[in-house]
Amino acid sequence: MADTAVGATTEPEHGSDPSRRDFIHIAAIAAAAGGAASLVWPFIDQMNPSADTRALASTEFDLTKVAEGQQVTIKWRGKPLFVRNRTKAEIAKAVADDSAAMKDPEKDAARVKPGKAQWLIVGGNCTHLGCVPTFGGGEYGGWFCPCHGSVYDTSGRIRKGPAPKNLVVPEYAFLSDTKVKIG
Amino acid sequence: MLRKLSVIAAVGLLTVGAAAPALAQHGALEPKDVHWSFEGPFGKFDQAQLQRGYKVYREVCSACHSLKLVSFRNLGDKGGPFYSEKYPNSNDNPYVKAIAKDYEVADIDSETGDAIKRPATAADRIPSPYANEAAARAGNGGALPPDMSLLAKAREGGPAHIYSIVTGYKDPPKGLKVGPGQHYNPYMAGDLSSYWSGSKEHVPPGGFIAMPPPLKDGLVSFDDGTKSTIDQQAKDVAAFLMWAAEPKLEERKQTGFAVLIYLLLLSGLLYASYKTVWRNESH
Amino acid sequence: MSGHSTYQPKTGFERWLDARLPIIRLGYDSFVDYPTPRNLNYWWTFGGILSLCLASQLITGIILVMHYTPSAQGAFASVEHIMRDVNYGWLIRYMHANGASMFFIAVYIHMMRGLYYGSYKAPREVLWLLGCVIYLLMMATAFMGYVLPWGQMSFHGAVVITNLFGALPLVGESITTWLWGGFAVDNPTLNRFFSLHYLLPFMIAGVVILHVWALHVVGQNNPTGVEPKSKADTVPFTPYATVKDGFAMSVFLILFAFFVFYMPNALGHADNYIEANPLATPSHIVPEWYFLPFYAILRAVPDKLMGVLAMFGAIACLFALPWLDTSKVRSMRYRPTAKVYFLFFVVACCILGVCGAKLPDDPVIPHLTTFQVMGSDLNSFVWLSRAASLYYFAFFLVVLPVLGLVEKTLPVPDSIASPALSAEAHKG
Numbered sequence: 001m002a003d004t005a006v007g008a009t010t011e012p013e014h015g016s017d018p019s020r021r022d023f024i025h026i027a028a029i030a031a032a033a034g035g036a037a038s039l040v041w042p043f044i045d046q047m048n049p050s051a052d053t054r055a056l057a058s059t060e061f062d063l064t065k066v067a068e069g070q071q072v073t074i075k076w077r078g079k080p081l082f083v084r085n086r087t088k089a090e091i092a093k094a095v096a097d098d099s100a101a102m103k104d105p106e107k108d109a110a111r112v113k114p115g116k117a118q119w120l121i122v123g124g125n126c127t128h129l130g131c132v133p134t135f136g137g138g139e140y141g142g143w144f145c146p147c148h149g150s151v152y153d154t155s156g157r158i159r160k161g162p163a164p165k166n167l168v169v170p171e172y173a174f175l176s177d178t179k180v181k182i183g
Numbered sequence: 184m185l186r187k188l189s190v191i192a193a194v195g196l197l198t199v200g201a202a203a204p205a206l207a208q209h210g211a212l213e214p215k216d217v218h219w220s221f222e223g224p225f226g227k228f229d230q231a232q233l234q235r236g237y238k239v240y241r242e243v244c245s246a247c248h249s250l251k252l253v254s255f256r257n258l259g260d261k262g263g264p265f266y267s268e269k270y271p272n273s274n275d276n277p278y279v280k281a282i283a284k285d286y287e288v289a290d291i292d293s294e295t296g297d298a299i300k301r302p303a304t305a306a307d308r309i310p311s312p313y314a315n316e317a318a319a320r321a322g323n324g325g326a327l328p329p330d331m332s333l334l335a336k337a338r339e340g341g342p343a344h345i346y347s348i349v350t351g352y353k354d355p356p357k358g359l360k361v362g363p364g365q366h367y368n369p370y371m372a373g374d375l376s377s378y379w380s381g382s383k384e385h386v387p388p389g390g391f392i393a394m395p396p397p398l399k400d401g402l403v404s405f406d407d408g409t410k411s412t413i414d415q416q417a418k419d420v421a422a423f424l425m426w427a428a429e430p431k432l433e434e435r436k437q438t439g440f441a442v443l444i445y446l447l448l449l450s451g452l453l454y455a456s457y458k459t460v461w462r463n464e465s466h
Numbered sequence: 467m468s469g470h471s472t473y474q475p476k477t478g479f480e481r482w483l484d485a486r487l488p489i490i491r492l493g494y495d496s497f498v499d500y501p502t503p504r505n506l507n508y509w510w511t512f513g514g515i516l517s518l519c520l521a522s523q524l525i526t527g528i529i530l531v532m533h534y535t536p537s538a539q540g541a542f543a544s545v546e547h548i549m550r551d552v553n554y555g556w557l558i559r560y561m562h563a564n565g566a567s568m569f570f571i572a573v574y575i576h577m578m579r580g581l582y583y584g585s586y587k588a589p590r591e592v593l594w595l596l597g598c599v600i601y602l603l604m605m606a607t608a609f610m611g612y613v614l615p616w617g618q619m620s621f622h623g624a625v626v627i628t629n630l631f632g633a634l635p636l637v638g639e640s641i642t643t644w645l646w647g648g649f650a651v652d653n654p655t656l657n658r659f660f661s662l663h664y665l666l667p668f669m670i671a672g673v674v675i676l677h678v679w680a681l682h683v684v685g686q687n688n689p690t691g692v693e694p695k696s697k698a699d700t701v702p703f704t705p706y707a708t709v710k711d712g713f714a715m716s717v718f719l720i721l722f723a724f725f726v727f728y729m730p731n732a733l734g735h736a737d738n739y740i741e742a743n744p745l746a747t748p749s750h751i752v753p754e755w756y757f758l759p760f761y762a763i764l765r766a767v768p769d770k771l772m773g774v775l776a777m778f779g780a781i782a783c784l785f786a787l788p789w790l791d792t793s794k795v796r797s798m799r800y801r802p803t804a805k806v807y808f809l810f811f812v813v814a815c816c817i818l819g820v821c822g823a824k825l826p827d828d829p830v831i832p833h834l835t836t837f838q839v840m841g842s843d844l845n846s847f848v849w850l851s852r853a854a855s856l857y858y859f860a861f862f863l864v865v866l867p868v869l870g871l872v873e874k875t876l877p878v879p880d881s882i883a884s885p886a887l888s889a890e891a892h893k894g
Contacts, residue, residue: 021459028452032712035445042554046529051551055274055306083246205761252546329740333546337739337765372749373713428739431549431556438557439727444721453713460705 080124236423326393511714617738691796756823792870
């Protein structure tokens with residue numbers, strides 16, 4: 001063996017075909033690296049929601065529990081969800097503001113299901129940093145976030161404060177007049 | 184090197200072989216030899232068999248035995264009895280939903296706080312027939328019907344043991360004192376010498392089991408037209424319980440095959456690389 | 467770490483870092499340029515395989531903790547949650563459970579290799595002692611890990627092993643109560659075992675670093691037992707040893723994968739799939755296979771305290787080994803008599819393993835009754851384990867000290883390079 005630092009895997013001075021020998025080493029290293037990389041996926045994916053958590057991802061809710069002008073907060077996917085039975089006045093106020101200047105312009109009709117304008121279902125986390133806003137605060141008759149002062153209107157749209165987006169409307173469908181399936 | 188390795192392999196195998204019989208159930212007959220579709224490196228569950236097995240569990244076993252680690256949604260999971268490609272999310276599977284709806288589970292009314300019963304959903308675990316262990320014992324003459332979720336892994340012999348037990352009931356031999364509420368079964372683990380009045384050398388194999396023979400010909404009608412014999416019911420329910428205990432078996436074996444092929448290739452490449460590196464060095 | 471460094475920083479960054487934290491130099495000197503005896507055989511690849519085992523156990527273990535619940539109420543269910551619901555949970559748990567067995571297979575081969583080639587002799591005593599410490603830590607870790615699924619075998623295994631300490635005179639009872647944190651194995655026991663099971667592998671990793679450090683100070687032993695004398699006796703670690711270790715690891719992984727994917731429960735016990743029940747002990751309680759030889763020694767001795775002492779004595783012999791062997795010749799390759807005794811030692815260990823799995827009073831040869839000695843038939847596993855235990859201790863305490871003084875050894879070669887060539891030629 002040569003006397004110093006033999007780190008490289010090739011020794012061109014020896015006979016046979018050096019490029020073929022290199023290929024074997026490269027193939028072996030590549031195969032080992034590829035195997036290690038595919039083993040990493042299970043180790044990462046295990047941190048994603050497990051099957052039992054995913055199974056709870058949709059929930060059904062009976063709307064008869066919510067009287068007009070009332071709001072029920074339910075827990076969905078571990079987070080609060082506001083189910084609000086809006087009064088006529090609230091709806092009118094939201095529709096009237098449809099063309100006002102907003103950060104995240106959206107029509108009120110687009111945030112409820114057709115013909116079910118009294119039912120507003122929105123995610124209960126402020127789109128700023130995730131705090132739970134309280135209803136009845138702020139100057140727009142909707143929600144007010146105590147953390148950094150974001151103000152939402154009666155349609156859950158952001159009107160003032162640092163939050164960038166309207167309160168999120170989750171995917172949901174009416175199973176009957178009184179029952180919704182969320183998720 | 185090769186010679187040495189084979190000697191070592193032989194010693195290892197002998198050791199394992201000598202130690203293994205110790206693990207067999209003491210005093211019981213070896214389980215009957217059954218061929219299962221899920222055996223071997225490419226084994227898969229037979230979905231029709233799992234569906235029949237589920238029906239046997241539902242109509243016979245579930246009267247006393249819980250399956251508390253299995254959720255309804257699992258029945259529609261890949262490899263499960265009611266899996267359908269149309270419903271990759273087992274929560275939407277109509278069979279699963281229909282099965283779940285037939286059960287009631289305890290819940291708390293979110294408004295009144297009262298304890299209520301509601302129809303089960305796909306996400307719920309299969310409810311147990313008894314509220315707790317004491318109730319289960321009281322309902323079965325003091326004996327506890329074991330939970331069946333892991334039964335096929337919790338017994339030596341696995342599904343073959345379950346099959347052997349339910350098909351293996353025999354009239355007790357003359358001279359064996361069988362207590363009330365007990366049944367003789369030669370495949371049950373146990374030691375009968377203190378109940379045996381015959382010679383010490385001929386103690387009958389097996390033990391006592393509190394469960395009476397659970398199956399009868401024609402007891403469960405199979406929807407796919409399979410003849411409903413005791414043997415068929417026993418095989419099907421044993422296969423179903425193997426699925427319940429190890430639902431990832433198919434995925435495991437399929438992944439394993441790919442992994443082994445990969446490792447063989449990698450070993451071949453590394454060996455070639457090793458030979459190349461060392462080709463000019465004596466060692 | 468030994469000799470002068472041949473590392474030459476190539477880039478500006480390497481030079482900058484080398485002046486501040488010579489970590490590349492350390493890695494280079496330890497795993498690239500490190501002179502390795504050129505005649506190492508495949509038995510020497512198990513060191514690398516063991517580091518792979520440790521890494522695998524650490525990674526899968528840390529992942530399992532993300533999903534496991536360390537409580538008597540929740541442990542069993544959380545393990546099943548991992549098996550059924552967590553993405554790839556079944557794979558990770560089976561890797562961890564079978565990985566423990568693989569770890570022990572590799573460590574036993576590694577120890578037997580050291581024993582055969584005299585790797586414990588001067589100047590490698592500390593290297594060997596550190597290895598023994600790692601082995602002890604491994605046993606403690608494996609035992610506590612086995613308790614965590616809280617199955618029937620977990621629970622009653624914990625009961626039996628913790629009760630061993632009750633054999634100690636005067637303090638025994640207080641020690642078991644202290645270990646349990648109660649009057650029986652229960653939730654507090656599970657919680658502290660969990661905590662320690664998480665801690666000990668990192669201690670193992672720490673001692674492994676010391677072990678490797680010590681190895682690099684004294685250099686690797688080799689099949690001849692003759693220290694390398696010149697450059698002709700060694701090759702650089704990389705690529706020569708790395709590629710060989712890599713190949714051996716890959717072959718070892720085939721065995722590992724075979725267990726994980728095709729017989730993941732073969733090395734465990736069916737009873738451990740039954741949730742712990744303090745009111746009923748499984749009919750046949752045995753430890754995991756890697757503890758069976760010590761379990762057999764424990765049961766071979768009729769007295770409880772003496773049995774416990776014998777079991778710990780069996781491990782103590784390993785620690786004393788460097789000073790028990792009196793032979794001037796390091797490798798048993800040149801000790802024909804010792805070689806035979808060593809072979810019997812391996813067989814005795816295997817026999818002890820088999821005895822540990824059997825009921826003590828069962829006959830070794832079926833249907834044969836001989837005569838009763840001390841309440842057991844001579845044709846029983848308890849007597850077989852007594853004979854094997856006796857040989858185990860005799861090997862350390864009589865054979866190795868005496869044989870070294872009286873045996874006739876074969877001529878030892880002058881250097882690695884010369885006999886390596888001639889041995890190759892003569893093997894064909």
